[in-house]
Amino acid sequence: MRSRHAAFPLFAVLSWGxxxxxxASALTRVDALNLTTARYVLATAILLALLLAREGLAxxxxxxxxxxxxxLGVLGFAGFNVLTNLALGHAAPQQIALFxxxxxxxxxxxxxxRDGVRPRPVLLGFSLLALVGVGLVITRGRLDGLGQFGAGGLLMIGAVLGWAVYTHGASRFTGWSPLRYTTLTAVAGTAAMLAASLAADLAGWQHLPAAADxxxxxxxxxxxxxxxxxLAVLAWNxxxxxxxxxxxxxxxxxVPVTTFVVQTVRGYRPGAVELVGxxxxxxxxxxxxxxxxSRAATTRAAAPVPVAVTDRPAVVDPIAVVAR
Incomplete structure (x- = not known):
């Protein structure tokens, strides 16, 4: 059963890779914020149509x-996507994918x-090791390449943090369908992107794309x-x-594996230090x-088996049944 459920996030991450x-190829013609806004105005319209058709106005x-x-919509949709597109202007796609x-x-x-579930120290150690690898890819092992870590790296740290909060938030809406959670958060995020994009255009920080672009x-x-x-965000949620x-x-x-494969097919040849990183x-x-x-499996195995109560009728939680 879990292997079948795994197909959903697998499809999502391959799509994102x-x-x-x-x-990155589209950013040569359209500014990052305008590109993100145009993308999600269209996507949100599709999601709204799907939600209304399946679940109605309620x-x-x-x-x-x-x-x-x-x-959650602002952090997950506006935060992650805007910051990622901006980061693509400062770093290569394979570097962004590693973040x-x-x-x-x-x-x-x-x-x-948020939940008080403390990660094990070994996990924090592995996180530092992963960041060292990211550093090797971005700098290519040269100290004078540390400058490349700056803007793109900082933007992606913010993007990843926003997506992590959004992902955690999805697990707290168990009474909602994935389509409903995706759509309502997309509406909020798209509204924020649209407001920011209009402000940036009026301020002259970017230019409204022409029809030809x-x-x-x-x-x-x-x-x-x-x-x-x-499709990918619905599958993810x-x-x-x-x-x-x-x-x-x-x-x-x-994600980075997929991106590296795509870039290699397109002609990119990573150096030895990048591959090591x-x-x-x-x-x-x-x-x-x-x-x-392994820790989760151990915890489930050690959990006490509930004792059946026979002197009163069982109560079934309909939300729990639907969630399963």
Missing amino acids: VMFPVL ALRAGGRPVEVVA AATTPLVTQLVRWV LVAVAPQLAYAVIVAAV TGVQRLGAADAALFMNL AALTIAALVAANLVTR
């Missing part, structure tokens, strides 16, 4: 949690802060909207609900994930 090179209500929905792969570890830290990036935009935004935030986040390790990052993240999974 391809997305980084796709978006699903548009925030269910007494409007502040949480808006905050995205630290999401599982950052999610563990978010759980620690949008036509030129139409193939990239189509992939980014339909595959990477609508479905995986989070069925596997849990921590287990679903493990699949982010495949990428291997170090991925190995550290995989090791951390294995530690997390």
Whole structure:
């Protein structure tokens, strides 16, 4: 059963691994914020149509949690996507993908802060090792390359933190369908992106794309909207609900692998230090994930078996049944 559920986050991360090179090519014609806004205006329109068709007008209500929905939408959609697109202007797609792969570890830290689930010291050690690997890829092992870590790295740290909070938040909406959670948070995030984009255009910090520019990036935009935004995010939130935030986040390790493969096919030839750094990052993240999974398995095995109560009728929680 879990292997079948794993198909959802697997599809999402493979889609995102391809997305980084796709978006990088589009940024040569359209500014990062305008590109992100155009992408999610279209994606949110599709999501709204799907939600209305499947669940009706009632699903548009925030269910007494409007502040949480808006905050998660701004962090997850606006925060992650805008910061990632801006970071692509300062670093190569494969470097950005390695930062995205630290999401599982950052999610563990978010759980620690929000739920009091403290990560083991070995996980923190692996996180530092993963960052060393990222540093090797970005600097290519040269001290004079540390400057390249600056803007792009800082932007991606913020992006990953926003996505980790969003991923953790999805696990707290068990009474909602993945489509409803995705759509309502997308509406909030897109509204924030639209406001920021209009302000930036009016201030002259960027330029409203011409029709010719949008036509030129139409193939990239189509992939980014339909595959990477609508289908992938729906699949991701479905995986989070069925596997849990921590287990679903493990699949982010495949993002840099996918991006490196795409870049290699396109003609990029990584140096030896970059390969060592990428291997170090991925190995550290995989090791951390294995530690997390083994600890979870041990905890489940050690859990006491509940004693049946026979003198009163069983009570079935309908929400729990639907969540399963």
